[in-house]
Amino acid sequence: MQIKVIKGHGSGNDFLLIDEISNTYTFTEKNRAELARLLCHRETELGADGILFVMNSEHADARMRVFNADGSEASMCGNGLRLVARYICELYGRSEAVIETMKADLKVSKQRDLFPDVHTYQVEISPVLFELKALPLNLNQPTLYNERIKELSTELRFTAVAVPNPHLIAIVETEQLQSGIQKQLSEKVNGPNELFPDGVNVSFVKQLDNGAIYVRTFERGVGFTNACGTAMSASSLVTCLQELNPFEQPITVYNNGGKVQCVVHKLARDYKIDLIGNATYLYESTVEVNLERELVEITDKKELTEEGIYEKLQSEVQQIITKMLKG
Numbered sequence: 001m002q003i004k005v006i007k008g009h010g011s012g013n014d015f016l017l018i019d020e021i022s023n024t025y026t027f028t029e030k031n032r033a034e035l036a037r038l039l040c041h042r043e044t045e046l047g048a049d050g051i052l053f054v055m056n057s058e059h060a061d062a063r064m065r066v067f068n069a070d071g072s073e074a075s076m077c078g079n080g081l082r083l084v085a086r087y088i089c090e091l092y093g094r095s096e097a098v099i100e101t102m103k104a105d106l107k108v109s110k111q112r113d114l115f116p117d118v119h120t121y122q123v124e125i126s127p128v129l130f131e132l133k134a135l136p137l138n139l140n141q142p143t144l145y146n147e148r149i150k151e152l153s154t155e156l157r158f159t160a161v162a163v164p165n166p167h168l169i170a171i172v173e174t175e176q177l178q179s180g181i182q183k184q185l186s187e188k189v190n191g192p193n194e195l196f197p198d199g200v201n202v203s204f205v206k207q208l209d210n211g212a213i214y215v216r217t218f219e220r221g222v223g224f225t226n227a228c229g230t231a232m233s234a235s236s237l238v239t240c241l242q243e244l245n246p247f248e249q250p251i252t253v254y255n256n257g258g259k260v261q262c263v264v265h266k267l268a269r270d271y272k273i274d275l276i277g278n279a280t281y282l283y284e285s286t287v288e289v290n291l292e293r294e295l296v297e298i299t300d301k302k303e304l305t306e307e308g309i310y311e312k313l314q315s316e317v318q319q320i321i322t323k324m325l326k327g
């Protein structure tokens with residue numbers, strides 16, 4: 001079959017966007033998982049952290065489904081939603097839209113560029129759930145807030161939150177970032193294990209100046225990625241709850257692929273987060289895919305020029321991260 005894809009990224013978290021609104025593909029559920037495993041594989045010419053399928057919605061402007069590189073489906077994807085926001089706003093000539101995701105309809109809108117000439121979108125991250133059954137996390141307590149999990153580490157304290165995909169977050173110091181502990185415990189909770197039967201995204205967060213944090217995430221179904229939008233949003237929330245950053249004010253979140261801003265809103269009964277960052281396209285291409293024989297061939301490719309502009313933001317951020325890690 002022939003498939004048109006757009007390769008893009010949000011903070012270096014890269015995706016293949018497939019438009020099922022304008023094209024009449026007849027993918028089965030099995031096909032979507034197979035396409036994710038095949039096209040995202042880094043040894044193919046494409047390679048990505050996941051696939052974003054953009055579909056018609058019965059009640060919203062469009063629907064997003066996100067598949068991780070291992071073929072598992074995630075309920076949400078913050079960086080991916082910014083790409084879908086851009087795609088739908090440009091497709092319909094709008095500056096805002098509502099996108100249906102697995103568990104919620106989310107507002108998205110075009111914003112002033114975060115960095116000169118970098119397309120910037122804001123997406124809503126909601127619902128926010130602290131009940132352990134929402135992740136799920138099998139511990140004999142209702143929630144986990146800044147607490148130890150003895151099976152994972154004797155020194156780190158974790159908060160568990162679903163937004164609504166599952167996240168485990170630890171606020172750490174530079175030495176802990178530089179140790180191998182994040183990889184070790186992330187692999188444990190994302191392999192067969194009793195604590196997190198569905199796996200979990202694991203983030204280490206370091207507070208920088210007031211109003212700025214650094215977040216590194218090991219993503220469920222992928223491994224370490226440059227950035228994870230839902231993780232940066234959940235991490236911002238955790239820093240507000242620990243009074244490291246204020247609610248209702250922009251928090252700059254540095255990551256290995258760039259930077260975003262998060263604003264954490266405290267509502268009457270719960271929280272919601274605005275995630276604001278780039279939606280950068282790298283190229284558009286047509287691929288010939290044979291799922292049975294696991295073959296992919298790019299038959300047409302149009303490079304776009306946006307990455308050169310984004311690299312300026314990226315090099316500024318790299319200097320900040322290097323300085324931070326040197327202490």
Ligand SMILES: N[C@@H](CCC[C@H](N)C(=O)O)C(=O)O
Pocket residue numbers: 013050066068073074075076077078079080165166201219220221222225227228229230231
């Ligand atoms: N990178 C995404 C999250 C993608 C899904 C995640 N790996 C999961 O399985 O929950 C983001 O930007 O939020």
